[in-house]
Amino acid sequence: MSSAGRGIFLTEILDNRALYPDTHVISIKRPAGFPDTEPGGFISIRAVENTTPLLLRPFSIMWQDDEHIEILVKVVGPGSEALSKKRTKEPVKILGPLGGRTFPAPSQRPVILIAGGTGIAPIAYAIKKWSAAGVSNAVLIYGAASSVGIARDILDEVVIESHYATLDGSLGFEGDAVELFKSLALDNSLPEGDIYSCGPRGMVRALCDAVAGLGGMYKGRFAHHYTSLEAVMACGLGACRGCTVPLKGDGESALKTVCSDGPVFDAEEIDWEGWTW
Amino acid sequence: MGGMDLVSGRGVEVTIGSAVFKNPVFLASGPAGYGLEYETVIDLAVLGGVVAKTITYKPLVGNRGARLRETPSGLLNSIGLENVGCEAFLSEKLPAMVERGMRPIVSIGAEGWEDYERLLERLSGTEGFDAVEINLSCPNVDIGGMAVGRDPELVEKYVRRASEVLGGKCILAKLTPNVEDIVPLALSAEGAGADGIVAVNTIVGMDIDVRNRKLVFDRVTAGLSGPAILPVALAAVWKIARSVEIPVVGVGGISSVDDALKFFMAGAAAVEVGTAIFYDPELPVRIIERLEKDGIPERLSG
Ligand SMILES: Cc1cc2nc3c(=O)[nH]c(=O)nc-3n(C[C@H](O)[C@H](O)[C@H](O)COP(=O)(O)OP(=O)(O)OC[C@H]3O[C@@H](n4cnc5c(N)ncnc54)[C@H](O)[C@@H]3O)c2cc1C
Numbered sequence: 001m002s003s004a005g006r007g008i009f010l011t012e013i014l015d016n017r018a019l020y021p022d023t024h025v026i027s028i029k030r031p032a033g034f035p036d037t038e039p040g041g042f043i044s045i046r047a048v049e050n051t052t053p054l055l056l057r058p059f060s061i062m063w064q065d066d067e068h069i070e071i072l073v074k075v076v077g078p079g080s081e082a083l084s085k086k087r088t089k090e091p092v093k094i095l096g097p098l099g100g101r102t103f104p105a106p107s108q109r110p111v112i113l114i115a116g117g118t119g120i121a122p123i124a125y126a127i128k129k130w131s132a133a134g135v136s137n138a139v140l141i142y143g144a145a146s147s148v149g150i151a152r153d154i155l156d157e158v159v160i161e162s163h164y165a166t167l168d169g170s171l172g173f174e175g176d177a178v179e180l181f182k183s184l185a186l187d188n189s190l191p192e193g194d195i196y197s198c199g200p201r202g203m204v205r206a207l208c209d210a211v212a213g214l215g216g217m218y219k220g221r222f223a224h225h226y227t228s229l230e231a232v233m234a235c236g237l238g239a240c241r242g243c244t245v246p247l248k249g250d251g252e253s254a255l256k257t258v259c260s261d262g263p264v265f266d267a268e269e270i271d272w273e274g275w276t277w
Numbered sequence: 278m279g280g281m282d283l284v285s286g287r288g289v290e291v292t293i294g295s296a297v298f299k300n301p302v303f304l305a306s307g308p309a310g311y312g313l314e315y316e317t318v319i320d321l322a323v324l325g326g327v328v329a330k331t332i333t334y335k336p337l338v339g340n341r342g343a344r345l346r347e348t349p350s351g352l353l354n355s356i357g358l359e360n361v362g363c364e365a366f367l368s369e370k371l372p373a374m375v376e377r378g379m380r381p382i383v384s385i386g387a388e389g390w391e392d393y394e395r396l397l398e399r400l401s402g403t404e405g406f407d408a409v410e411i412n413l414s415c416p417n418v419d420i421g422g423m424a425v426g427r428d429p430e431l432v433e434k435y436v437r438r439a440s441e442v443l444g445g446k447c448i449l450a451k452l453t454p455n456v457e458d459i460v461p462l463a464l465s466a467e468g469a470g471a472d473g474i475v476a477v478n479t480i481v482g483m484d485i486d487v488r489n490r491k492l493v494f495d496r497v498t499a500g501l502s503g504p505a506i507l508p509v510a511l512a513a514v515w516k517i518a519r520s521v522e523i524p525v526v527g528v529g530g531i532s533s534v535d536d537a538l539k540f541f542m543a544g545a546a547a548v549e550v551g552t553a554i555f556y557d558p559e560l561p562v563r564i565i566e567r568l569e570k571d572g573i574p575e576r577l578s579g
Pocket residue numbers: 042053057058059060061071072073074075076077078079080081118121122229230231232233263
């Protein structure tokens with residue numbers, strides 16, 4: 001994504017609804033001049049007026065049209081909590097759009113979209129945007145702790161083949177999204193295609209292992225695996241060099257910034273072992 | 278006596294050594310990278326100066342491990358001077374800064390003596406900038422940085438060499454607050470030919486991840502910046518401004534227009550905004566607007 005049109009915008013909250021107690025869908029008025037974005041693109045929001053917490057909070061864009069920018073906010077600390085309490089018409093400052101590399105638009109090959117928890121946000125954007133553009137050969141695998149965490153209604157308007165996994169078995173497969181992926185793959189229920197993932201770091205890492213572990217006739221079925229990463233960020237612009245992720249390769253020289261080299265990376269290139277922070 | 282006497286003020290212009298800045302509000306070195314990354318976010322051309330990320334002779338990849346951690350009204354960083362090195366800086370970043378109307382101030386790392394000398398040689402006779410800030414104060418590297426900047430004799434040596442090699446350019450010395458008394462460092466820099474003192478760099482701090490019983494930073498300690506350090510920076514500027522004849526540039530924790538005014542009242546001739554650029558990128562422009570409207574505040578006596 002280019003930086004053209006990127007800026008700090010004063011806008012307002014249009015709507016804030018709790019999907020379930022700790023997770024909100026917040027709709028923000030798209031400011032004049034805010035550029036179009038691609039799935040994987042994100043914005044940073046000033047959650048409070050004072051300086052604790054100090055930094056803007058990054059959130060993936062879950063949907064964007066002429067009037068709205070929508071994000072999914074899970075309450076995990078003071079910033080997300082302050083955001084979850086914002087009311088309609090409240091002013092809010094956003095920095096964006098951010099991200100140097102977003103999910104590539106799918107070619108002819110099918111895409112297997114794999115989301116865990118709030119990782120559904122950029123995946124939902126991809127599904128909605130690409131369905132609108134006529135891309136139909138996509139499969140969704142979506143995991144959460146329980147059925148409460150599966151936000152099916154954010155995908156209501158679009159119908160793609162979807163598989164759900166819940167740790168407590170309250171909806172769909174009992175287990176996590178990676179186990180579900182493995183069982184579908186070994187069942188021959190997944191098309192040969194590219195994986196687009198977003199979720200907790202442990203999930204994406206396990207997914208890499210799962211793909212690498214597929215042998216025999218399944219080997220090479222999923223040639224590319226793109227994943228959208230998270231890191232603590234300060235500038236969001238590639239300026240401060242604070243949000244590093246190590247890639248495999250010649251040691252130290254392979255540190256990249258999540259905000260501007262990503263947030264989307266080739267999952268196979270990530271040095272999971274070395275990413276100790 | 279003191280800072281303001283040597284600052285010839287016309288409107289909001291400020292003169293430091295041989296350099297005239299159109300206003301006394303600069304971006305601090307580091308948070309904003311080479312300024313270019315903020316190009317579409319703020320109008321960098323209206324700023325009095327943009328201090329680029331500190332460069333070293335050779336590129337540095339910076340520190341592994343976590344590099345950022347918030348504290349109440351503060352930020353710990355352990356970037357470790359990641360920078361593109363002087364060749365890439367001079368061939369790519371500096372020309373791009375100039376082309377976009379920025380007034381660059383080149384920040385140079387006081388690394389090991391040999392690399393420092395080579396860096397100075399490389400910069401001498403180079404066009405495109407007329408002001409240099411010597412970073413004598415980075416707490417996040419093993420060689421040079423704060424280790425040099427804590428010792429008045431080394432400060433003297435590094436600053437003198439810069440004024441010899443870069444004669445004619447405005448030389449600023451950026452000091453560390455991680456000493457018992459910052460004044461002797463400022464006096465050393467002044468005696469060695471610095472045209473201005475920049476105070477302060479970050480304050481050494483650390484954090485512990487309680488849940489995982491783990492240090493947050495691989496290097497144990499990091500540098501604290503942001504509103505939490507303003508009182509420390511202000512006291513440093515106050516003391517230095519009363520001890521040296523050359524202008525003082527105040528930096529540390531500026532988070533509002535009033536914060537900036539405090540530094541002028543304490544005796545600063547100019548200010549730099551660092552961490553606040555992350556959460557309020559428009560702040561430097563608001564400070565300039567206020568100064569243009571109300572003038573630069575008089576320094577308090579005492
Ligand atoms: C590119 C990007 C996209 C993101 N998209 C979403 C999204 O769509 N929905 C969503 O709910 N969250 C998203 N996040 C994570 C979100 O930014 C953090 O949850 C938020 O900043 C936490 O702020 P806080 O003040 O509430 O909590 P803090 O007090 O800052 O953190 C609370 C806990 O969360 C952890 N944490 C903080 N920041 C992150 C982070 N960036 N990633 C993982 N753990 C973190 C902390 O270590 C701590 O344990 C995204 C992050 C990035 C970098």
